Amino acid sequence: MKNTILLPLSVLISFGAYSQVGVNTSTPKATLDVKAKNIDGSSSEGIIVPQLTGDALFSAIAGNKYGMDQDGAVVYVTEAASADNQTGQTAKVDDYGFYYFHGQHDEWTKLGSAATIYRTDGILTGPRHMNMDGNNLGFTGGRMGVGTSTPDPSAILDLTSTTDGFLPPRMTKVQMNAIFHPAHGLVIYCTDCFGNKGCIMVNDSTNPLVPEWGSLCSSNTPNGDVLALDCSSATTSGTLFAGSMVSGVNTTIPYSGGNGGAYNAGSFISTGVTGLSATIAGGILNSGNGNLIFNISGTPSAAGTANFAITIGGKSCTFSVPVNPFLGSITALNCGSASFTPPTITQGETYSGTMSIPYTGGNGEAYGQQQFSFNGLTFTLPAGALVNGNGNLVYTVTGTATTAGTMSLPISFAGQSCNVSKTISPSGSGGGITMCMGNSTKVWASHNLGADTSLDPNPSVVTQGLHGNYYQWGRIDSVADTYTPAGNISGWNTTPASNGAWNSGTESVPVKTAIDPCPSGFRVPTRTEWTALINNSTSNTIGTFSTSPTNFGAARQFNCPSNGNKLTLPASGSRHDITGALANRGNEGDYWSSTERSGAGAYLLDFFPGVINPAGSATRTPGFSVRCIAE
Incomplete structure (x- = not known):
């Protein structure tokens, strides 16, 4: 059978001596040499090989269309073979391209590959390098993983490794500060920050025009560093007066440009007006802008200006504080007439009140704040002005007195001095006395509930x-006191309180209730605790035991042999359970326990001249004394 090749007449075909075929050339250089007709892009050029789908090639397998006679045949696959047809001759036909x-x-077999990282998974066969050449590369949608094919759903970028770390961009402090409009949250590693120790830095500023680089150091604490101290914007609270101790x-x-580093405490001595110090406690700078607070102390030598040259965070400046002349004057202080409100200060109890000291001959001039401490208490005279004539210096008093007894407070003001005498009461309801309780000791309130603890x-x-x-x-409010008249009390409550009113726990593990009348840290004792106190103490009577509304001198005093402490219980008598009338004052002591007794009763400690009963009992409506015990 004779084959015929049909070509357009415009195509020049040349057959060489050895049957070489040339297309658009008269001198073919190969069996088939195809030259472009036009090389200026004015016509379509190229060779189009047969185009088939992968499934078409799979179908040819059944007819044995391809074998050794077709070895080297080339086609262009327009569509990969379906997954089920990627077998036999078409096992590798998994993409479009030349085969x-x-x-x-x-x-x-595929000629080259149309596969890319955007179409198929793969493995790099060697190092690869991309020169960005100043261009941006962005990825949108999805997550990126390095070291993992399953980035965490919460992360846009998941770097996973047990042997390698993450290196942020590294640069000097100068280069960091030269970054153009750094974004809020931008992170770099500063190689020479903090004395060349280096540190991860983050821009905390939301304003790209004013970056604020803060440190994220963990292995080394950065030294405090600021861009500038602004002494010209210093503000001073309080007033200084010549010759008057500062308070x-x-x-x-x-400051601006703080790096979040630590700065040391410092003390700076005044010049100009001497005698003053500006002190600052050590601390941590803000990342960015902040304030440093200096405490001014001492006694200024004269009126004028006190100057303080300070250095913090590697920067220095000088601030000034004016010192006013002390023009206030008085004729005399009257410490003997000083008064306290409230009047009682008790050892070990928090006190908050005032001390007022009269003066005469005030001239109406201003004075600065004064402050001193004594026996655990702080006395502060706020800045103010004297009255013309007689007036009072009113100090605020706060703190907790550490020692009982009489203290002598030295007062000095406007050249006048005197001493205020004040007695600190022994520890009262909020304090206590340690008493013997068998195998241990227990703290009891030193006074009856409601007594004068001074x-x-x-x-x-x-x-x-x-x-x-x-x-x-079982009730929180008192029904009478030692000054209540002896007769009946109108409206006396004759309804007994419920069980558990003063103890929601057990006899051995008591739990104070909300209606227990004892102060914080104390509660009403149990019957067992009264018994332990009596059985492990010696006792004696004080005064004369006899019934009289005015006999306040009788008491039973218990003594702890191991430490010599004493607990004195006055024979206060009681108030009648039906009428509230006074009974047996001076001849009997009745002290409640928190332990209830069946039949709407309760237990108590009661004593007479020759009898001590730690487990007496009564109905719940009479009025008895309460001595609290520590919780």
């Missing part, structure tokens, strides 16, 4: 102020 038939392997005066200095709790002669209040069992 040739490999007769010896009996399969179609409550502070100066605030703004009085000595263990005197040789008991007075009315030590007797305190009367309480019905």
